[in-house]
Amino acid sequence: MMYLVGLALIFLIVSVIFLRVYISSGTKCSLDRRLDGKVIIITGGNSGIGKAAALELAKRGARVIIGCRNKVKAEAAVTLIRRRTGSDAVHYLPLDLASLESVKQFVDMFIKQYGPAYALVNNAGYMGPKQMSHDRYDLCFQVNYLGHYYLTQLLIQKSKPDKSSPLRVINVVSDSYVNSLVDFDDIMIERNSYQVFDAYGRTKLALIWFSNELNYRYWDSAVTSVPIHPDSMLPPFAGLLEVQSVQTSYTIGQGLSGRVLRLMAKLFFRSPETGAQSIVHSALVGSLEDYIGKLVYDCKPIRLAAVAKDHRKAERLWDISWDMCPLEDLKMKIH
Numbered sequence: 001m002m003y004l005v006g007l008a009l010i011f012l013i014v015s016v017i018f019l020r021v022y023i024s025s026g027t028k029c030s031l032d033r034r035l036d037g038k039v040i041i042i043t044g045g046n047s048g049i050g051k052a053a054a055l056e057l058a059k060r061g062a063r064v065i066i067g068c069r070n071k072v073k074a075e076a077a078v079t080l081i082r083r084r085t086g087s088d089a090v091h092y093l094p095l096d097l098a099s100l101e102s103v104k105q106f107v108d109m110f111i112k113q114y115g116p117a118y119a120l121v122n123n124a125g126y127m128g129p130k131q132m133s134h135d136r137y138d139l140c141f142q143v144n145y146l147g148h149y150y151l152t153q154l155l156i157q158k159s160k161p162d163k164s165s166p167l168r169v170i171n172v173v174s175d176s177y178v179n180s181l182v183d184f185d186d187i188m189i190e191r192n193s194y195q196v197f198d199a200y201g202r203t204k205l206a207l208i209w210f211s212n213e214l215n216y217r218y219w220d221s222a223v224t225s226v227p228i229h230p231d232s233m234l235p236p237f238a239g240l241l242e243v244q245s246v247q248t249s250y251t252i253g254q255g256l257s258g259r260v261l262r263l264m265a266k267l268f269f270r271s272p273e274t275g276a277q278s279i280v281h282s283a284l285v286g287s288l289e290d291y292i293g294k295l296v297y298d299c300k301p302i303r304l305a306a307v308a309k310d311h312r313k314a315e316r317l318w319d320i321s322w323d324m325c326p327l328e329d330l331k332m333k334i335h
Ligand SMILES: NC(=O)c1ccc[n+]([C@@H]2O[C@H](COP(=O)([O-])OP(=O)(O)OC[C@H]3O[C@@H](n4cnc5c(N)ncnc54)[C@H](OP(=O)(O)O)[C@@H]3O)[C@@H](O)[C@H]2O)c1
Pocket: 043, 044, 045, 046, 047, 048, 049, 050, 067, 068, 069, 070, 073, 095, 096, 097, 098, 122, 123, 124, 125, 126, 143, 172, 173, 174, 175, 229, 230, 231, 232, 233, 234, 235, 236, 237, 238, 239, 240, 248, 250, 272
């Protein structure tokens, strides 16, 4: 009997180790290129994958500007990244993607203080119950997609990247795009019932279309864009797992259940550092040519599902998004 219990125990331990190695492993970016002096914007760089990417990129010499809505959390992240990397070229600018006015102020401040960017990482995200943004749009749609669309468009129009000083736009998406659709007759999900995962997935599909359209419209390589999938962590937003001194509506409880969940996540799911590797890779790789029209996963370009390659829908969403943002005065709608 003891013999059987021992065997079962060994089997259990081996299975746990196997699961740990298999599930939580991921490719580490192996490129040793440096980005000294290159300016990189990361939205939502105060927690989770965005913070991990900011740290890695700062280590490699980049000037990292994190765009965040919470000053206290942003300053805490800047202090931590500076301390861990020894770089003082890490800064924060206020950015609330739920407000188009805030996005505009962010871009104005950024251009004034830092000039053109080398890369923009559209990382911030929201998934949750239906809410309205400041602009009366669906919050998930605006934070994940429209706010980033507007930010990118403004940055392009105001910093005018060209072949000699190009901009790379790295959109953080999710494989949930595969089963998603955008209902053009109900963009704000007012008629259909609001399903949290569907509402989230379609914003990631929209971001992939946006990447593809940027590459299509800036065929002269002034702007190149890739979507990256960081793989799944538990829960869907990595920052929830951080033990934070600043309590936000998102942070998982500090009690026993929170501790157990964090331990489980540490054991069996990817860390934000692993999730950030494809962002780091996309920023470091010499040319994105081989990655265009693909999804970056585990630092490699992989095929996109057919739904992501629908150019007509991507074009339609670009136009609708343009009209939803105060972009008209720039008179630079590119076709
Ligand atoms: N974790 C996963 O399993 C997973 C899988 C696939 C894709 N992703 C994607 O990876 C990205 C990062 O996720 P994460 O896991 O690192 O989650 P996270 O730690 O919760 O980070 C989300 C970030 O977005 C910011 N944010 C939310 N609403 C914002 C707003 N209105 N304006 C500006 N910033 C806002 C948050 O700021 P606050 O701290 O102020 O809330 C936070 O910095 C997201 O786009 C997510 O969809 C994650």
